[in-house]
Amino acid sequence: MSHSLAVCQSQPIVSLTDVCLQFGDFAALTKVDFEIFPGQTLALLGHNGAGKSSLIKLILGLYQPTRGQINIADKKQLNLGYLPEDVSFYDKLTGKEVLSYFAALKQVNPSKVNQLIEEFELGYAQHRPLKTYSKGMKQRLGVAQAILSEPQVLLLDEPTVGLDPQASQFLYKKIDQLKHQGCAVVVCTHELAMIEQHLDRAFLMAKGHKLASGTLSELRKLSGLNTHITMTAIEQRIKGDRYLQSLCRDNALEVGTNQRDEMIKYLVATKNITDFNVLEPSLMDVYRYFMRQVFELETSAATVQPSRTDTPLFQQLLRYFKPQVGKGHYE
């Protein structure tokens, strides 16, 4: 990989501004702002039909935006790598033939094919037809295909779907390596627990709109979800402290993500408690929160109020989704 971490990570390599994509009456994307930074892994999240694939196809240049702008850093031809969802390649050809075919189309040196076959541990099966490959082997070949030309941006659509944990771990290890070499990686996935360990930023979508984006901690703050602090014999240890008792639910202290650091300092300073566990909202919790807000807006009649109507997020969601109440569903 030719790119290094020295690449300025504060400059987006691709940015979409106010992008709309319309197919007849159907709005696939509406006023989406999106940025990809070099040396970062971005998780593209959303329900089925949220517009993730449309967004990827826009970046790939397969669609042209109906409105808005797509800007590429350096104004040069962007070197992209892509792995479509559930791609099955050519069953009759061998692994090496398939990789050589795509390498030839990208005018990549054949030695790169051999190197990637070894790197992705496919050497023992390189002369076998693809119909004899397992799902994990095909996905490894798919990722190898995507990074043939040492891309600046790597777009992976559901790269780990149907893979066993070991195979998924292998792919994410490779993704991390590429990221550290300066590649901007976009992973579109529903396997949130898996990607949580590897993402730098997440981009949440629903019904063609951007819901939120940022680092996981930024999204936690935006959601307002609580952090749970657990410890042994909690009731005895906070006895007499009415402030801590007011925060205690289900044998854990519930504090807002913003107050977490203060609470830890307080526990250490005033109670001399250091053996506690901090359970922050997971990516799944954050995702569910955002999707629930959308769902509540969609299903609620004027008389039924969603749970948190006072937050800026709710107001933002209201602006996006209120006109479409009653349409669509979320999984």
Place this chain on the structure above:
Amino acid sequence: MNSRISTSPIVIVANKELRDSLRNRWVLFMGSLFLLLSLSITFAGSAVRGEFVLPALTQLMSNLSTVSVFIIPLAAILLSYDSFIGEQESGTLLLLLTYPISRTQILIGKLIGHSVVMMITISCSFGLTAILLYFVSGKYDAIELLNAFVVFITSSYLLAAYFIVLGYIVSLSVTEKAKAVAGLLFLWFLFVLVYDLLFLAILVADFSFVGERVTHVLIALNPTDLYRAINVINLDDTNASVFFVNDVTLNKGVMYLVTAAWVGCLTAVSLKIFKYKH
């Protein structure tokens, strides 16, 4: 990246299609079928009349073209029906479109690859028949035999190319492989059987409006009839399915050109469809 590799994307795609067809033994299977049919017609065609003699060259070419006009389009359809819908279903078409290769290059590459596959199949099977016929019989003049088979094989390429591109159009227009097969079988039935029967019926009915010009237009409108005409024109044959061409004064070169023009037109149509395909 390596700058020394600069093979055209068209050649790369064509090579892949050829390799794919060789790998799945399509060429071997179709070639064997063509060979079996041509040998049967050539050496055992007279058996139905209770005798075992080699036919006259004109009779032989007429017999061969009568059978191959059914089997060559069918083979071409089988080769091309999933060219695009198959790649779409497997996700590789979407992937290819993200590569530095244009849609025109993909389609032309496939067309060249599939045409080469058909050329190999047709040349090997019918070419071998001609060679066997020459050496086994010793009855035919070498030049006449060569001339007849060159016409036959060349027109067979064109007929195959026409149905390959027809396969692309259907493959690009449907959403499932099964629909592509059904659609193409319908078109095969229409072009190879129905059109020919209707054409013969019109000729036999001897309508007043059917003059030479109308006959020419009706032949030119269907490449399978052009194929029949190219192969049996000027032949002294009374076969019911071909007798109409005795009155045809179309030049063979013109008929080749018209068939090639059909291939060109359909290629342009398939490119147009591919260009607007999401």
